[in-house]
Amino acid sequence: MTAVLEMVGVTGGYGPAQVLFGIDLAVHAGEVVALIGRNGMGKSSTIGAALGLVTVTGGRVRVDGTDVTGAAPHRIARAGLGLVPEGRQVFPGLSVHENLVATARPGPWTEARVHELFPRLAERTGQRARLLSGGEQQMLAIGRALLTNPRLLILDEATEGLAPLIRRDIWAALARLKAEGLAILVVDKDLKALARLADRAVGLERGRVAWAGPGAALADTGGAARRLVGV
Structure with missing residues (x-):
């Protein structure tokens, strides 16, 4: 099976x-x-290297089998990668609606579907993004990425x-996206939540893959995965 995203020996x-x-x-479909x-x-x-935001000096990056190593970030995004960046990075002076449609591309994901996934955004469609709570901004960032209709x-x-209630809503939304067959690569520190969601996990240490295993292994409080995220 061709991977949606494949990174091989990337430096x-x-x-x-x-x-x-x-x-x-590698991340495969679904x-x-x-x-x-x-x-x-x-x-x-690692995410930046996949998206063309970090210079790749060795190895290969492929999206759906096509080599995109060294390609411009916008070309890689158009190939099917949608990013929800750390810190959300919504457009603060634009409305919720304007943020969602600013980078939208044709496909099954529409603004109405995003509103159905995150009803809070429907309630605040005309509100400036800078006035949203942190959790609402994260929902907006996810919705914006979905409207690019990504493969991953x-x-x-x-x-x-x-906040805990917002985290619960985000994890529920990601579980729903998984059930709908969307491939997801997720970084987070909540190993318990990740263990419920992830099919596989990869652990990094000093820029190298130090561990890889099934997602369920993240729930093991004495396992190698816990060591990789411990202080």
């Missing part, structure tokens, strides 16, 4: 600073993969800093 970094050392990572590790271990850089949804810190 890369920022200028002369190498931060990735032979990353192997699959949820969790990417875990402590802060500074290469999770965001990538979330960098899916629920970081959010």
Whole structure:
């Protein structure tokens, strides 16, 4: 089966600073993969390398079997990768509606479907994004990514800093997206929630893959995955 995203032996970094050392990572259609590790271990850089935002100096990045190594970020996005960035990065001066349609592409995901997934956004469609709560901004960032109609949804810190009830809503939405067959690559520190959602997990340490296993293994409080996210 061709992977939606495949990274093979990827090395890369920022200028002369190498931060990735032979990353192997794949996400197949309908699959949820969790990417875990402590802060500074290469999770965001791995996502950036996949999206063309971090310079790849070795290895290959493929989307649906097509080599996109070194391609411009907008071309990789159009190939089918949708990003929910760390810190949400919504357009603060635009309304909820304007944020959603700003980067929308034709496909099954519509503004009405996003409203159905996140009713809070429907209630605030004319409100400026800067006036939303952090949780509502995260819903907006997810909705904006879905409206690009991606083959793979990538979330960098899916629920970081959010209130418990909002986190619950986000995890429920991701479970629904999985049930609908959307491939998802998700970074988060909530291993218990990830264990319920992820089919597989990959753990990074100092820019290298240090562990890989089934998503259910993330629930093991004495396992290797816990060591990778521990202080």
